[in-house]
Amino acid sequence: MRTALVLGGGFAGVLAARALARHATVVLVEAGRYPAGPLPRPGLPQAHHNHVLVTGGARALDEVVPGTIDELLAAGAHRRDLTGDALILSREGWFGRLATDNFVISVSRWLLDGVVRRRALSAPGITVREQTRVLGLTGDATRVTGAVVAGPDGQPVPLVADLVVDATGRRSRAPRWLAALGGAPVEEQTAGCGLAYSTRLYQAPPGLTREMPAIMLHPRPRPDGSEGHGATLFPIEDGRWIVTLTGTRGNEPPVTGAGFAACLAELGSPILADLLAAACPIDGVRPYRIAADRRRFYERRAPTEGLLVLGDALTATNPVHSHGMSVAALSVLRLARELPAHSRAEELQAAVAAEAEPAWRMATGGGAGGRASRMLPVRALLGNPALINAFFRIQTLNSAAPAPLPAAGPPPAGTREAVAQFPHLSRWLRTRT
Helix, strand or coil: CCEEEEECCCHHHHHHHHHHCCCCEEEEECCCCCCCCCCCCCCCHHHHCCCEEEHHHHHHHHHHCCCHHHHHHHCCCEEEECCCCEEEEECCEECCCCCCCCEEEECCHHHHHHHHHHHHCCCCCEEEECCCEEEEEEECCCEEEEEEEECCCCCEEEEECCEEEECCHHHCCHHHHHHHCCCCCCCEEEEEEEEEEEEEEEECCCCCCCCCCEEEECCCECCCCCECCEEEEEEECCCEEEEEEEEECCECCCCCHHHHHHHHCCCCCCHHHHHHCCCEECCCCEEEEEEEEEEECHHHCCCCECEEECHHHCEECCHHHCCHHHHHHHHHHHHHHHCCCCCCHHHHHHHHHHHHHHHHHHHHCCHHHHHHHHHCCCHHHHCCHHHHHHHHHHHCCCCCCCCCCCCCCCCCCCHHHHHHCCHHHHHHHHHHC
Protein backbone atom coordinates (compact mmCIF):
# COMPACT_ATOMS: atom_id res chain seq x y z
CA MET A 1 0.00 0.00 0.00
CA ARG A 2 1.43 3.32 -1.10
CA THR A 3 -1.58 5.64 -1.01
CA ALA A 4 -4.53 5.92 1.37
CA LEU A 5 -7.65 8.08 1.28
CA VAL A 6 -9.52 8.78 4.56
CA LEU A 7 -13.11 10.00 4.21
CA GLY A 8 -14.18 12.04 7.23
CA GLY A 9 -11.97 14.30 9.30
CA GLY A 10 -13.47 13.74 12.74
CA PHE A 11 -11.89 11.97 15.69
CA ALA A 12 -11.72 8.53 14.04
CA GLY A 13 -10.60 9.94 10.70
CA VAL A 14 -7.65 11.95 11.96
CA LEU A 15 -6.44 9.02 14.05
CA ALA A 16 -6.73 6.70 11.05
CA ALA A 17 -4.76 9.18 8.94
CA ARG A 18 -2.02 9.26 11.58
CA ALA A 19 -1.79 5.45 11.71
CA LEU A 20 -1.79 5.07 7.92
CA ALA A 21 0.85 7.79 7.43
CA ARG A 22 3.46 5.37 8.77
CA HIS A 23 2.87 3.19 5.71
CA ALA A 24 1.49 5.40 2.93
CA THR A 25 0.90 8.89 1.61
CA VAL A 26 -2.48 9.92 3.02
CA VAL A 27 -5.19 12.31 1.80
CA LEU A 28 -7.82 13.21 4.41
CA VAL A 29 -11.16 14.54 3.13
CA GLU A 30 -13.21 16.73 5.50
CA ALA A 31 -16.61 18.14 4.55
CA GLY A 32 -16.34 21.16 6.84
CA ARG A 33 -13.65 23.60 7.78
CA TYR A 34 -11.60 23.08 10.91
CA PRO A 35 -11.72 25.84 13.52
CA ALA A 36 -8.46 27.54 14.46
CA GLY A 37 -8.12 25.98 17.90
CA PRO A 38 -10.40 24.27 20.43
CA LEU A 39 -13.62 25.81 19.16
CA PRO A 40 -17.02 24.41 18.06
CA ARG A 41 -16.96 22.49 14.80
CA PRO A 42 -20.07 22.72 12.59
CA GLY A 43 -22.03 19.54 12.00
CA LEU A 44 -21.30 17.98 15.39
CA PRO A 45 -24.31 18.73 17.62
CA GLN A 46 -23.48 15.96 20.09
CA ALA A 47 -20.20 17.68 20.88
CA HIS A 48 -21.98 20.06 23.26
CA HIS A 49 -22.66 17.10 25.55
CA ASN A 50 -20.48 15.15 27.94
CA HIS A 51 -17.52 13.31 26.39
CA VAL A 52 -15.01 11.17 28.22
CA LEU A 53 -12.28 8.78 27.23
CA VAL A 54 -12.41 5.56 29.23
CA THR A 55 -9.27 3.71 30.28
CA GLY A 56 -8.82 1.54 27.20
CA GLY A 57 -9.51 4.40 24.82
CA ALA A 58 -7.18 6.84 26.60
CA ARG A 59 -4.32 4.36 26.50
CA ALA A 60 -4.99 3.55 22.84
CA LEU A 61 -5.06 7.25 21.93
CA ASP A 62 -1.73 7.80 23.62
CA GLU A 63 -0.21 4.89 21.72
CA VAL A 64 -1.47 6.12 18.35
CA VAL A 65 -0.53 9.75 19.07
CA PRO A 66 2.01 9.73 21.92
CA GLY A 67 1.84 12.55 24.46
CA THR A 68 -1.78 13.46 23.78
CA ILE A 69 -3.14 12.63 27.24
CA ASP A 70 -0.40 14.60 28.99
CA GLU A 71 -1.15 17.63 26.80
CA LEU A 72 -4.88 17.36 27.48
CA LEU A 73 -4.30 17.19 31.24
CA ALA A 74 -1.92 20.15 31.06
CA ALA A 75 -4.61 22.09 29.18
CA GLY A 76 -7.18 21.48 31.92
CA ALA A 77 -8.69 18.06 31.27
CA HIS A 78 -9.32 15.91 34.35
CA ARG A 79 -8.52 12.30 35.12
CA ARG A 80 -11.05 10.71 37.46
CA ASP A 81 -10.47 7.20 38.81
CA LEU A 82 -13.44 4.88 39.30
CA THR A 83 -14.48 4.84 42.02
CA GLY A 84 -11.60 6.62 43.74
CA ASP A 85 -12.46 10.04 42.29
CA ALA A 86 -16.19 9.61 41.71
CA LEU A 87 -19.46 9.78 43.59
CA ILE A 88 -21.66 7.10 42.02
CA LEU A 89 -25.22 6.35 43.05
CA SER A 90 -26.70 3.17 41.57
CA ARG A 91 -30.31 2.07 41.79
CA GLU A 92 -29.37 0.08 44.90
CA GLY A 93 -27.20 2.62 46.68
CA TRP A 94 -23.87 4.43 46.75
CA PHE A 95 -20.57 2.98 45.66
CA GLY A 96 -17.78 3.34 48.20
CA ARG A 97 -14.58 5.14 47.30
CA LEU A 98 -12.08 2.58 45.99
CA ALA A 99 -8.68 3.10 44.35
CA THR A 100 -8.50 1.10 41.11
CA ASP A 101 -6.69 1.47 37.79
CA ASN A 102 -9.96 2.23 35.98
CA PHE A 103 -10.39 5.86 35.01
CA VAL A 104 -11.96 8.37 32.64
CA ILE A 105 -10.53 11.54 31.09
CA SER A 106 -13.13 14.31 31.13
CA VAL A 107 -12.69 17.20 28.72
CA SER A 108 -14.75 19.28 26.34
CA ARG A 109 -15.07 17.78 22.89
CA TRP A 110 -13.65 21.00 21.44
CA LEU A 111 -10.40 20.79 23.39
CA LEU A 112 -10.08 17.07 22.76
CA ASP A 113 -10.61 17.41 19.02
CA GLY A 114 -8.31 20.41 18.77
CA VAL A 115 -5.39 18.73 20.51
CA VAL A 116 -5.82 15.39 18.76
CA ARG A 117 -6.25 17.00 15.35
CA ARG A 118 -3.16 19.18 15.67
CA ARG A 119 -0.94 16.39 16.95
CA ALA A 120 -2.22 13.68 14.60
CA LEU A 121 -2.18 15.72 11.41
CA SER A 122 1.31 17.09 12.05
CA ALA A 123 2.77 13.77 10.87
CA PRO A 124 4.56 13.96 7.50
CA GLY A 125 2.75 12.54 4.51
CA ILE A 126 -0.78 13.73 5.36
CA THR A 127 -2.65 16.17 3.10
CA VAL A 128 -5.99 17.58 4.29
CA ARG A 129 -8.72 18.68 1.86
CA GLU A 130 -11.26 20.74 3.79
CA GLN A 131 -14.70 21.79 2.55
CA THR A 132 -14.73 18.70 0.36
CA ARG A 133 -17.74 16.39 0.02
CA VAL A 134 -17.62 12.72 -0.92
CA LEU A 135 -19.83 11.97 -3.93
CA GLY A 136 -19.16 8.24 -4.18
CA LEU A 137 -16.60 5.49 -4.52
CA THR A 138 -14.77 4.36 -7.66
CA GLY A 139 -13.99 0.82 -8.70
CA ASP A 140 -16.27 -2.20 -9.01
CA ALA A 141 -17.98 -4.83 -6.86
CA THR A 142 -14.68 -6.54 -6.03
CA ARG A 143 -12.38 -3.58 -5.42
CA VAL A 144 -12.60 0.08 -4.46
CA THR A 145 -9.98 2.17 -6.21
CA GLY A 146 -10.71 5.61 -4.76
CA ALA A 147 -13.50 8.15 -4.45
CA VAL A 148 -15.04 11.07 -6.29
CA VAL A 149 -15.12 14.27 -4.26
CA ALA A 150 -16.20 17.86 -4.76
CA GLY A 151 -14.51 20.88 -3.27
CA PRO A 152 -15.95 24.36 -2.67
CA ASP A 153 -16.42 24.89 -6.43
CA GLY A 154 -18.64 21.80 -6.66
CA GLN A 155 -16.65 20.19 -9.47
CA PRO A 156 -16.24 16.38 -9.24
CA VAL A 157 -12.65 15.27 -8.74
CA PRO A 158 -11.55 11.60 -8.72
CA LEU A 159 -9.00 10.61 -6.08
CA VAL A 160 -7.18 7.30 -6.50
CA ALA A 161 -5.92 5.27 -3.53
CA ASP A 162 -4.81 1.76 -2.66
CA LEU A 163 -6.97 1.90 0.49
CA VAL A 164 -10.06 4.00 1.20
CA VAL A 165 -11.12 4.38 4.84
CA ASP A 166 -14.71 5.41 5.56
CA ALA A 167 -14.71 7.37 8.83
CA THR A 168 -17.71 9.55 7.99
CA GLY A 169 -19.63 8.61 11.13
CA ARG A 170 -23.27 7.78 11.76
CA ARG A 171 -24.33 9.35 8.48
CA SER A 172 -22.04 7.14 6.39
CA ARG A 173 -23.39 6.36 2.92
CA ALA A 174 -21.00 3.49 2.26
CA PRO A 175 -23.76 0.88 1.75
CA ARG A 176 -25.27 3.09 -0.98
CA TRP A 177 -21.87 3.75 -2.53
CA LEU A 178 -21.08 0.03 -2.64
CA ALA A 179 -24.46 -0.76 -4.16
CA ALA A 180 -23.74 1.76 -6.93
CA LEU A 181 -20.62 -0.29 -7.76
CA GLY A 182 -22.67 -3.50 -7.89
CA GLY A 183 -21.40 -4.70 -4.53
CA ALA A 184 -23.20 -7.02 -2.12
CA PRO A 185 -25.54 -5.44 0.43
CA VAL A 186 -24.31 -4.71 3.95
CA GLU A 187 -26.05 -6.54 6.78
CA GLU A 188 -27.27 -4.03 9.36
CA GLN A 189 -28.59 -4.51 12.87
CA THR A 190 -30.30 -1.82 14.93
CA ALA A 191 -31.42 -1.79 18.55
CA GLY A 192 -33.81 0.88 19.73
CA CYS A 193 -32.61 2.81 22.76
CA GLY A 194 -34.72 5.98 22.72
CA LEU A 195 -32.26 7.90 24.87
CA ALA A 196 -32.68 11.59 25.58
CA TYR A 197 -30.15 14.04 27.03
CA SER A 198 -30.17 17.62 28.24
CA THR A 199 -26.85 19.28 28.98
CA ARG A 200 -25.77 22.57 30.49
CA LEU A 201 -22.36 24.11 31.15
CA TYR A 202 -21.63 25.78 34.49
CA GLN A 203 -18.77 27.82 35.88
CA ALA A 204 -17.70 26.01 39.02
CA PRO A 205 -17.76 28.01 42.27
CA PRO A 206 -14.40 29.04 43.75
CA GLY A 207 -12.74 26.20 45.59
CA LEU A 208 -14.25 23.40 43.51
CA THR A 209 -12.44 23.68 40.20
CA ARG A 210 -9.66 21.08 40.52
CA GLU A 211 -10.62 18.72 43.36
CA MET A 212 -14.18 18.07 42.28
CA PRO A 213 -15.07 14.37 41.95
CA ALA A 214 -17.08 13.16 39.00
CA ILE A 215 -20.72 12.56 39.95
CA MET A 216 -22.95 9.90 38.39
CA LEU A 217 -26.51 9.43 39.56
CA HIS A 218 -28.26 6.49 37.92
CA PRO A 219 -32.01 6.70 37.27
CA ARG A 220 -34.06 5.50 40.24
CA PRO A 221 -37.79 4.81 40.53
CA ARG A 222 -39.97 7.68 41.72
CA PRO A 223 -42.37 7.22 44.64
CA ASP A 224 -45.17 6.52 42.16
CA GLY A 225 -43.13 3.72 40.56
CA SER A 226 -42.28 5.57 37.35
CA GLU A 227 -38.69 5.80 36.18
CA GLY A 228 -36.77 8.88 37.27
CA HIS A 229 -34.01 10.71 35.47
CA GLY A 230 -30.27 10.17 35.75
CA ALA A 231 -27.55 12.80 35.86
CA THR A 232 -23.81 13.25 35.57
CA LEU A 233 -21.38 16.02 36.42
CA PHE A 234 -17.84 16.04 35.06
CA PRO A 235 -15.26 18.77 35.63
CA ILE A 236 -13.64 19.99 32.42
CA GLU A 237 -11.09 22.65 31.50
CA ASP A 238 -11.30 26.34 32.47
CA GLY A 239 -12.96 25.63 35.81
CA ARG A 240 -16.20 24.45 34.22
CA TRP A 241 -18.63 21.62 34.91
CA ILE A 242 -20.59 19.84 32.21
CA VAL A 243 -23.86 18.56 33.64
CA THR A 244 -26.16 16.18 31.80
CA LEU A 245 -29.64 14.93 32.65
CA THR A 246 -30.63 11.62 31.07
CA GLY A 247 -33.95 10.02 30.26
CA THR A 248 -35.74 7.89 27.71
CA ARG A 249 -38.48 8.27 25.13
CA GLY A 250 -41.59 9.47 26.94
CA ASN A 251 -39.50 10.49 29.94
CA GLU A 252 -37.25 13.08 28.32
CA PRO A 253 -35.39 15.47 30.61
CA PRO A 254 -36.39 19.17 30.55
CA VAL A 255 -34.95 21.52 27.95
CA THR A 256 -35.47 24.85 29.77
CA GLY A 257 -33.37 26.36 32.51
CA ALA A 258 -36.21 26.31 35.01
CA GLY A 259 -37.11 22.74 34.14
CA PHE A 260 -33.47 21.68 34.37
CA ALA A 261 -33.19 23.11 37.90
CA ALA A 262 -36.46 21.50 38.97
CA CYS A 263 -35.32 18.12 37.65
CA LEU A 264 -32.07 18.35 39.62
CA ALA A 265 -34.12 18.69 42.80
CA GLU A 266 -36.00 15.47 42.05
CA LEU A 267 -33.00 13.19 41.54
CA GLY A 268 -32.17 10.31 43.86
CA SER A 269 -29.77 12.55 45.79
CA PRO A 270 -29.74 16.32 46.46
CA ILE A 271 -25.99 16.58 45.81
CA LEU A 272 -26.22 18.06 42.29
CA ALA A 273 -28.96 20.53 43.19
CA ASP A 274 -26.89 21.73 46.16
CA LEU A 275 -23.72 22.12 44.10
CA LEU A 276 -25.31 23.83 41.12
CA ALA A 277 -27.12 26.32 43.32
CA ALA A 278 -23.64 27.79 43.90
CA ALA A 279 -22.48 27.48 40.27
CA CYS A 280 -23.13 29.89 37.42
CA PRO A 281 -24.79 28.66 34.19
CA ILE A 282 -22.70 29.55 31.15
CA ASP A 283 -25.22 28.77 28.43
CA GLY A 284 -28.70 27.40 27.86
CA VAL A 285 -29.87 23.80 28.02
CA ARG A 286 -28.99 21.75 24.94
CA PRO A 287 -31.11 18.64 24.14
CA TYR A 288 -29.96 15.59 22.20
CA ARG A 289 -31.89 12.49 21.16
CA ILE A 290 -30.65 9.07 20.04
CA ALA A 291 -33.24 6.72 18.56
CA ALA A 292 -31.20 3.55 18.05
CA ASP A 293 -27.82 1.85 18.14
CA ARG A 294 -26.59 0.54 14.79
CA ARG A 295 -24.03 -2.03 13.69
CA ARG A 296 -23.06 -2.66 10.07
CA PHE A 297 -21.38 -6.00 9.43
CA TYR A 298 -18.98 -5.26 6.60
CA GLU A 299 -16.84 -8.21 7.69
CA ARG A 300 -19.69 -10.64 6.82
CA ARG A 301 -20.28 -9.56 3.22
CA ALA A 302 -18.49 -10.65 0.09
CA PRO A 303 -15.25 -8.68 0.44
CA THR A 304 -14.60 -5.51 -1.51
CA GLU A 305 -10.88 -4.99 -1.43
CA GLY A 306 -9.55 -1.48 -0.97
CA LEU A 307 -12.24 -0.35 1.51
CA LEU A 308 -12.13 -0.24 5.31
CA VAL A 309 -14.97 1.10 7.48
CA LEU A 310 -14.42 2.13 11.10
CA GLY A 311 -15.67 4.37 13.90
CA ASP A 312 -19.37 5.27 14.02
CA ALA A 313 -19.69 4.37 10.34
CA LEU A 314 -19.20 0.77 11.49
CA THR A 315 -20.65 0.71 15.02
CA ALA A 316 -22.72 3.60 16.36
CA THR A 317 -23.75 3.07 19.98
CA ASN A 318 -25.57 5.16 22.54
CA PRO A 319 -23.41 7.15 24.98
CA VAL A 320 -24.54 5.39 28.17
CA HIS A 321 -21.13 3.75 28.50
CA SER A 322 -19.19 6.65 26.91
CA HIS A 323 -17.52 4.30 24.45
CA GLY A 324 -17.72 6.06 21.08
CA MET A 325 -14.38 7.85 20.97
CA SER A 326 -12.62 5.12 22.95
CA VAL A 327 -13.76 2.43 20.52
CA ALA A 328 -12.52 4.61 17.65
CA ALA A 329 -9.10 4.93 19.29
CA LEU A 330 -8.93 1.20 20.05
CA SER A 331 -9.96 0.37 16.48
CA VAL A 332 -7.26 2.59 15.00
CA LEU A 333 -4.68 1.11 17.35
CA ARG A 334 -5.73 -2.34 16.16
CA LEU A 335 -5.41 -1.12 12.58
CA ALA A 336 -1.91 0.19 13.27
CA ARG A 337 -0.87 -3.14 14.77
CA GLU A 338 -2.36 -5.18 11.92
CA LEU A 339 -0.99 -3.15 9.02
CA PRO A 340 2.57 -4.51 9.03
CA ALA A 341 1.33 -8.11 8.74
CA HIS A 342 -1.94 -7.74 6.80
CA SER A 343 -2.34 -5.74 3.62
CA ARG A 344 -5.77 -7.03 2.57
CA ALA A 345 -8.71 -4.79 3.52
CA GLU A 346 -10.76 -7.91 4.27
CA GLU A 347 -8.37 -8.87 7.07
CA LEU A 348 -8.18 -5.33 8.41
CA GLN A 349 -11.98 -5.04 8.43
CA ALA A 350 -12.36 -8.23 10.45
CA ALA A 351 -9.79 -7.01 12.99
CA VAL A 352 -11.40 -3.59 13.39
CA ALA A 353 -14.88 -5.13 13.70
CA ALA A 354 -13.64 -7.48 16.42
CA GLU A 355 -12.32 -4.48 18.35
CA ALA A 356 -15.71 -2.75 18.23
CA GLU A 357 -17.78 -5.81 19.08
CA PRO A 358 -17.52 -5.68 22.93
CA ALA A 359 -18.90 -2.14 23.02
CA TRP A 360 -21.75 -3.16 20.71
CA ARG A 361 -22.66 -6.09 22.97
CA MET A 362 -22.51 -3.86 26.03
CA ALA A 363 -24.72 -1.20 24.46
CA THR A 364 -27.32 -3.73 23.37
CA GLY A 365 -27.28 -5.88 26.51
CA GLY A 366 -25.45 -8.98 25.33
CA GLY A 367 -22.13 -10.65 26.13
CA ALA A 368 -19.76 -9.60 28.90
CA GLY A 369 -20.94 -6.00 28.82
CA GLY A 370 -24.53 -7.10 29.19
CA ARG A 371 -23.64 -9.19 32.21
CA ALA A 372 -21.85 -6.20 33.72
CA SER A 373 -24.95 -4.06 33.27
CA ARG A 374 -27.10 -6.65 34.99
CA MET A 375 -24.63 -6.79 37.90
CA LEU A 376 -25.25 -3.16 38.78
CA PRO A 377 -28.56 -3.57 40.66
CA VAL A 378 -27.10 -6.31 42.89
CA ARG A 379 -26.45 -4.67 46.23
CA ALA A 380 -23.68 -7.17 47.04
CA LEU A 381 -21.59 -5.50 44.33
CA LEU A 382 -21.45 -2.21 46.23
CA GLY A 383 -19.41 -3.60 49.14
CA ASN A 384 -17.21 -6.02 47.22
CA PRO A 385 -13.93 -4.49 45.95
CA ALA A 386 -13.21 -7.36 43.55
CA LEU A 387 -16.64 -7.11 41.93
CA ILE A 388 -16.47 -3.31 41.78
CA ASN A 389 -13.10 -3.51 40.04
CA ALA A 390 -14.32 -6.19 37.63
CA PHE A 391 -17.41 -4.17 36.79
CA PHE A 392 -15.50 -0.97 36.02
CA ARG A 393 -12.77 -2.82 34.12
CA ILE A 394 -15.47 -3.97 31.70
CA GLN A 395 -17.12 -0.55 31.61
CA THR A 396 -13.83 1.24 30.87
CA LEU A 397 -12.57 -1.31 28.28
CA ASN A 398 -9.54 -1.88 30.49
CA SER A 399 -7.57 -4.90 29.30
CA ALA A 400 -4.37 -4.25 31.28
CA ALA A 401 -3.38 -6.56 34.11
CA PRO A 402 -5.38 -5.55 37.22
CA ALA A 403 -3.63 -3.67 40.01
CA PRO A 404 -3.81 -4.87 43.64
CA LEU A 405 -6.92 -3.64 45.43
CA PRO A 406 -7.07 -2.05 48.89
CA ALA A 407 -9.49 -3.22 51.54
CA ALA A 408 -12.87 -1.53 51.55
CA GLY A 409 -15.52 -0.96 54.17
CA PRO A 410 -19.30 -1.11 53.76
CA PRO A 411 -20.86 1.16 51.14
CA PRO A 412 -22.11 4.59 52.23
CA ALA A 413 -25.63 4.58 53.64
CA GLY A 414 -26.66 7.93 52.11
CA THR A 415 -25.54 11.13 50.45
CA ARG A 416 -23.89 12.56 53.57
CA GLU A 417 -21.78 9.44 54.10
CA ALA A 418 -20.91 9.27 50.39
CA VAL A 419 -19.78 12.91 50.31
CA ALA A 420 -17.78 12.44 53.53
CA GLN A 421 -15.42 10.20 51.55
CA PHE A 422 -14.22 13.39 49.81
CA PRO A 423 -13.06 15.70 52.64
CA HIS A 424 -12.52 18.78 50.47
CA LEU A 425 -16.03 18.59 49.00
CA SER A 426 -17.53 17.77 52.38
CA ARG A 427 -15.89 20.82 54.00
CA TRP A 428 -17.01 23.07 51.14
CA LEU A 429 -20.61 21.90 51.45
CA ARG A 430 -20.59 22.50 55.20
CA THR A 431 -19.65 26.13 54.60
CA ARG A 432 -22.80 26.47 52.47
CA THR A 433 -25.19 25.37 55.23
